Amino acid sequence: MQEHDMSWVRAEMALAEPAPAGVAGFQAWVRKNLIASTGDTIMTIAGIALVVMILPQIINWAFINAVWTGPDRTACATVAQGGVQPEGWTGACWAFVNAKFGQFMVGRYPIEERWRPILVAILFVALLVPMLIPKVPRKGLNAILLFFALPIVAFILLVGGMFGLPHVETSLWGGLLVTLSLSFVGIAVSLPLGIVLALGRRSKMPIIKTLCVIFIETVRGIPLITVLFFASVMLPLFLPEGVSFDKFLRALIGVSLFAAAYMAEVVRGGLQAIPKGQYEGADSLGLGYWQKMYLIVMPQALKLVIPGIVNTFIGMFKDTSLVIIISMFDLLGIVKQNFSDPNWATAQTARSGLIFAAFIFWLFCFGMSRYSMFTERRLDTGHKR
C-alpha cells in the first residue's frame, strides 16, 4: 500500500455548521418578520390585538355556543325570541344546516331516490382521485372513464326514466349537485373547446378564423346573466306552447360556451408565448399541423397558462350561483331559499347558512388552487420563471 505517498483527501463532505444564532431559528424569524422596524412592530402588536379580540368570539360563536341539532327554530332562539336558549345567547345554528343538509346537497331530489346522486358522487370521487395522483397508472383509461363513461352513467342515474329508474326532473335538482354538475360539465367542455377556438383564432384560414373571433368576442361581450335571463324569459315565448327546453340544459349550454370563450383567450396567451423557433423546429422535422400542436406547442403552452386555466375554472365554479336568475338553486341559492322557512327563522339562521355555503365553496376553490400549484411545480421541468 502506498497510502502515505498520497496527499490526504477527505472522503466525505464536512457536516454543515449550524447557522449563526442571528440568522436562523425562531428568534431570528421573529426578528426578521415581526419586529424588523418600528413600523413592523406596531403592525405586529396591532395584528395580535385584533386576533385576540376577534378569535375568541368567533370560536365561541361557531363552536362553543353553537347548536348542533334541534327540531326547529326553538333550538336556535332565546326565550324572548320564542325558543329555549338563555337570554343573551348567541351562537351558530348548525341545527338549521343539519336539518337541511340533504337539501343543500341535492336540492329537492325525492328522498327515496337520493341514493342515486350519492352513488354518482362515489363514482366521481373514485375516478377523480386516481386521476389527480400522478403515480397511479392507466391515466388513459381513467380519463376515458371520467370524461366519457361517467357523464353517461351519471345522466342515466340522475335523470332516470330508463332501466326501471323513476324519472326525476331537473327542476327538482339543487344544491351542491347543481353546482358540481354545472362546473364539471363546464370544465370538461370548455377546455377542449377553448383550445380548438384558440387554435382557430390563430389559424391562417380566413373563414375559420372569422368564425372563432366572432364567437369569442360575442360571448365575451355579453354578461352571463343576460344569456341566462334571455334563455329563460324570452326563449319560451318563441317556442310552441308546451315545448320547453330543460332549464338545466339551458344553464349547462350557457355556462359551457361561456367558459369556452374565456378559456380560448387564456390558451391563446399561452400560444403567443411560445417562440417562433419551436414552430419552425417542428416544421423542419416534417411534423404535420396536428402533430406539431399536440407534440410540441400545446404541452408547452398549456403548462405556461395553468394559473389562467385554473383561474377560469374557479371563476366558473363560483359563477354557477348565477343560475338563481333562472330559478335553479345551486348551493348558495338553496341555502338562501331555506332562510324563508318560517320554522327556522331566527336571528342566527342566515349567518350560519351563509358561513356553511362559504365554507363549502372555499373548500372546493382552495382544493383546485392548491392542486394547480402542485401541477405547476411538477411540470416545471425546463426553466424556472
Place this chain on the structure above:
Amino acid sequence: MKHIAIGILGAATLGLMASAASAATLDTVKAKGFIQCGVSTGLAGFSAPDDKGEWQGIDADFCRAVAAAVFGDGTKVKFTPLSAKERFTALQSGEVDILSRNTTWTINRDTALGLNFVGVTYYDGQGFMINAKKLPGVNSALQLSGAAVCVQSGTTTELNLADYFKANKMEYSPVVFEKLEEVNAAYNAGRCDVYTTDQSGLYGIRLTLDSPADHVVLPEIISKEPLGPAVRQGDDQWYHIVKWTYFALLQAEELGITKANVDEMKNSPSPEIKRVLGQEADTKIGTDLGVSNDWVVNIVKAVGNYGEMFDRNVGSGSPLKIARGINALWTKGGLQYSPPIR
C-alpha cells in the same frame, strides 16, 4: 310592483302571445296527471320549502286544493319556483297552469298582461313595525311623527311612506338602504325606530330579530296589495275551477266544515252543507264545473278550509302568528266573502 319596466316590456311581448294558449287547460292537466303550480322562490308562510324540501305555505296549499278538486288527490301537483321576472312568462307560455305566487292583483296585469286573477287569498298591504321599547305607548301609525323609519330604496314602499306621512302632516327621517338584508340589519341594530314594508313580510322579519318580543306590528295598512292566484286568459272552464276552489275554501270555513269533521258533515241535516258537499240527490254542481260532485269534500280533506290553511301557514299555528285582520270572513268583520255555492 317593483319591476314596472320589465312588466311593460313583458306586456308588449305577451300582448302578441296572448292568443297562444288555446287548448283547454283542464284536458291537458288531466292528460298529464298533475297540476304545474308556479310559486315563489321562497317567502315565509306563502311558499317556502320545509326540511324535507316540500313546499309549504298558503300559495302552495292553494295549488294542492285545486289538485284535490280536479283529481281528488291533493298531492298531484308539481311546483315550479319562479322569480318575480319570470312569473308572467311562465304562466303565459304554458309552463305552469296556475300562478300562485304572492302576486298583487292590478288592472294592468288583468288586462295587458293577459292574466285572470281568480280572487284574493291574502289581503296584504304596507304596514309598520315599531320597537316598542324605544317608542313606548305607540299603538297607531298616526303617532309616529318624528320617527326614524327604515325602508328599502327605490321601491313603491318608499313612495307610499312619503305620501302617508305627508298626507297626515307628520315628519319623519328616512333611513334608506339598497338591499332588504341591510334594512333588516339596521333595524335590528336599532338605527331606526320603525320598519316599513309589506305587512306579511314584517312578521317574517320579526322572527329573525334579536328580541322579537320588543317589536310590534301596527294595525294600519297604508297601501293595497291584494295577493291572489292567476290563470291564463281565454280558458273560462279552468278559470272557473280555480276560482270556485277558492270560494269553496271560504264557504267551508263559513259553514264550519273542517278537515277533521268533513266526513260527519256529509250527513249533516243542513241542506246548505249537504249541497256544498255534493250530497244532494241529482246534484250537478261539481259536474257542471268540470270536476266530480264531491270536489269540496276532496278540497277540505286535502288542505282544510281557508281558516285552517291560514292558521297552519301564517296564523296562530305557525311561527309567524299573523292575526286574521281583514283576512277574516265577512261574517267576522273581514273581507273574505264567497258567493253562494248552489
